Amino acid sequence: MFDRLSSLVIALTLVAIAAIFATLTGGDPLSIAIMVLAGFLAAATVYSALPVALPDPKGAGAEPAVAPPVSLLRHPDFAHWVDQEKEPLIGTADNIVTIANDAAIRLLGRHIVGADVRTAIRHPAATDWLSRIEGQEQLETVNLIDFPRPGQRWTMRIAALSGSEYIIFLSDRSAIDAADRMRSDFVANASHELRTPLAAILGYVETLQEMNGEADAPTRNRFLSIIDREARRMQQLVIDLLSISRVEADRFRRPTTPVDLAVIVQTTIAQLRDSEQPRTKDIVARLGDAAQPMLGDEAQLGQLAHNIISNAMKYGHAGTPVTVELVREGRRVRLSVSDEGDGIAPDHLPRLTERFYRVDEARSRSVGGTGLGLAIVKHISERHQGQLDIDSEVGKGTRVSVAFPLLAPA
Incomplete structure (x- = not known):
């Protein structure tokens, strides 16, 4: 495409050729002058009408500009x-x-x-x-x-x-670290809890073997009684370890079987009264006559009730009531167990459901506690969408309760 200057040169050239041709052919001078003037005006008009060519900022052979990077x-x-x-x-x-x-x-x-x-x-x-x-x-x-x-x-x-x-x-990463510590603590505590009664069993067995029948019957019976107690303690610890493993494996699977919590608690109390555990006569049941239907695992709910009631009997004062209640609260039913013992200081309450945590380790061992009872209760409660609450007052006693959702009516 021609630019403005090229178009002007061409127009003027054409005018000059026309004027020369007119002169050579003997044209009138006035007519030739008018023609030349008209030609110049036409060339000027064409020149002004053509678009102005924009200067090339890149210059001849310049590289294309690169857009600045967007942040x-x-x-x-x-x-x-x-x-x-x-x-x-x-x-x-x-x-x-x-x-x-x-x-x-x-x-x-x-x-x-x-x-x-x-x-x-x-x-x-x-x-x-x-x-x-x-x-x-x-x-x-x-x-x-x-x-x-x-x-x-x-x-x-x-x-x-x-x-x-x-x-x-x-x-x-705090939760991950806490879980790692919990796992390592669990292995260490389980090893310690198993090693302690095992050492006692082996020690008394070796003592009896060294006596070669020289020990009198009362001494031998006392040693055998200690071996029996420690062996049962190991057995209960193994049972609790297996229980907490099973509950944890099922914690994401909600129960789908309809059960009656009132019947489960009644059965648990009857089993405790038939056992040789002390203080079963102190159990006071206030369960009412109404059914308490819910979705649940009957065996796990029975274990939950057993653990809470057994704890109340262990740590409450002898001769004081262990009160077991079932109370409806709207669309939930609350199982609560109260004792009249020494109570628990507030700073211990948040840690009671930790595995192997004991408020008084010496006393827990003397009454046969494994330190896993309330940890099992916590996991069973969570699987059944229950809310676990522990209230205690030093010198007056402790109340452990779990509120479960009731089965919606058909």
């Missing part, structure tokens, strides 16, 4: 994704926090946006690592011990973007 942290889709993340996430540019999701705000505070990330995450390991990022250090995962509070652990990792932009991911 991911400022992209609206990125902000939308960040808001959906449940774990804390922080975006930084030149070590300044430019974006933080709700989880990060809850963890570190709203003031972190616009602050230096090394002061926003207040932990020595985080500060040291963030200070070394620009030195091309390997971006490994960092453990933040006792962050943000003592006893907790978080991990921090970084994804590098273009330029000096980074995304920081924070993950809470």
